[in-house]
Amino acid sequence: MFLTITTTGTPDRPATDLGFLLHKHPEKAQAFSTSHGRAHVFYPEASAERCTAALLLEVDPVALVRRGKGKGRGGAPDAALAQYVNDRPYAASSLLAVALSAVFKSALNRSCAARPELVDRSLPLRVEVPVLPARGGAALVQKLFGPLGWTVTAEPVALDEQFPEWGDSRYVRLVLEGEAQLAEALRQLYVLLPVLDDTKHYWVAPDEVDKLLRVGEGWLADHPEQRLIVDRYLAGRRSLAREANERLELARLADADDVAVEELDNAVDEDADTEEKPVPLAVQRRDAILAALHASGAHRVLDLGCGQGQLVQALLKDVTFTEVVGVDVSMRALTVASRRLGLERMGERQAARVTLLQGSLAYTDKRLKGYDAAVLSEVIEHVDLERLPAVEYAVFGSARPGAVLVTTPNVEYNVRWETLPAGHTRHGDHRFEWNREEFRAWAHAVAERHGYDVEFTPVGPDDPEVGPPTQMAVFTLRTSNENSNESGNENSTANSTANPKGAKAA
Known part of the structure; x- marks a missing residue:
């Protein structure tokens, strides 16, 4: 699996500031162990004008099977052959989302001790995922990322380029372009990659609700596809989805209601002299x-x-x-x-x-x-x-x-x-x-x-x-x-x- 994040810069705001936010030095190639393989972070290009950080995840299919988690929704194992012959090592999924959160944990948590002023800065970003499962097609990709302010390119991948009459597969090449804080972009990817795949490689426990609300803070409550996102992220577990939607509704309404009383149309000064x-x-x-x-x-x-x-x-x-x-x-x-x-x-x-x-x-x-x-x-x-x-x-x-x-x-x-x-x-x-x-x-x-x-x-x-x-x-x-x-x-x-x-x- 492969994901790249690219930004551009100016002499006073060099693009290599991306390295500070990701806590990964542009001149180094680093590798990290994950529960299902090995993640590599490197920079194909790094200059003041343009900088690209790449995350490459090598998944060990045998390790995936040994942990008892196949490709089924919510971690339910598939048929024996599908455990070994599937798209898990190649197409972006919850495996890539988990690796992204582990490798870029500080960036997700808005932590940048060396340059704290960068955390809240919006950057010109270009995010590319070459192979992304999209159960719902390119139209769903647009519905999920478009309302978040991204310019979305979702090019369907053909089933077989030699036989175009076979049509398109359920995979797309995804490119997102826009101005955004890096932490927000990473959080949205963390949630929406497995949502588009509509499956998770691990069992969805009740604590996933807290995780979703924490990572979705600031953008999920007002998303027009909130309920679909919640349902898919929580692997269709109705009780968890209901809890998450209730808490998101409470948060949305609380934000709307937290207005000083004098600003409301029915506000009056209770102690004012109303005579005449x-x-x-x-x-x-x-x-x-x-x-x-x-x-x-x-x-x-x-x-x-x-x-x-x-x-x-x-x-x-x-x-x-x-x-x-x-x-x-x-x-x-x-x-x-x-x-x-x-x-x-x-x-x-x-x-x-x-x-x-x-x-x-x-x-x-x-x-x-x-x-x-x-x-x-x-x-x-x-x-x-x-x-x-x-x-x-x-x-x-x-x-x-x-x-x-x-x-x-x-x-x-x-x-x-x-x-x-x-x-x-x-x-x-x-x-x-x-x-x-x-x-x-x-x-x-x-x-x-x-x-x-x-x-x-x-x-x-x-x-x-x-x-x-x-x-x-x-x-x-x-x-x-x-x-x-x-x-x-x-x-x-x-x-x-x-x-x-x-x-x-x-």
């Missing part, structure tokens, strides 16, 4: 939610996506609500909420009324079942449209409270905000903002699928032309249908459309 001033929309929203909860007769309430605890605080001030649970994906937000509520100083009886939980609404959670009502206040617009059905099922199909209150911005009202540029959403993380027709279409469909009735309430001034700034849907469970059509099949619900006609992603 318009009541802030956030206060009007909370008042409308409290009124709807009273009308529903709820006593035990979930605040889903509770953020920094403003609604939880308001609920605790009302003795009608005997139990209040705040749920958020962001630990930072929950920490702020805890301080806001004064949980450490709270009396025992009051503390027994409130619980703060970390969790993602994209996944079902047994802790959320059995409550009178649930509130999603300014939450759904922060969810990708393709993931909204999962949130729908987790709330309406699994948790299934007696009432659900959903508030979301009315995009039609945005023209009334003088400080909001045309075409912009109210918050940078809003994935969409619906008009009244789109929101009602979504809400009616959700109610029909899960056995709820739904009514709509304007929040804020109801402009005769563009409607209110916030729209609220109040879902009430139909008790006669409680045990019928238990919100349908989980898979069918998760796959049902959540994007009404005309809805736009931000």
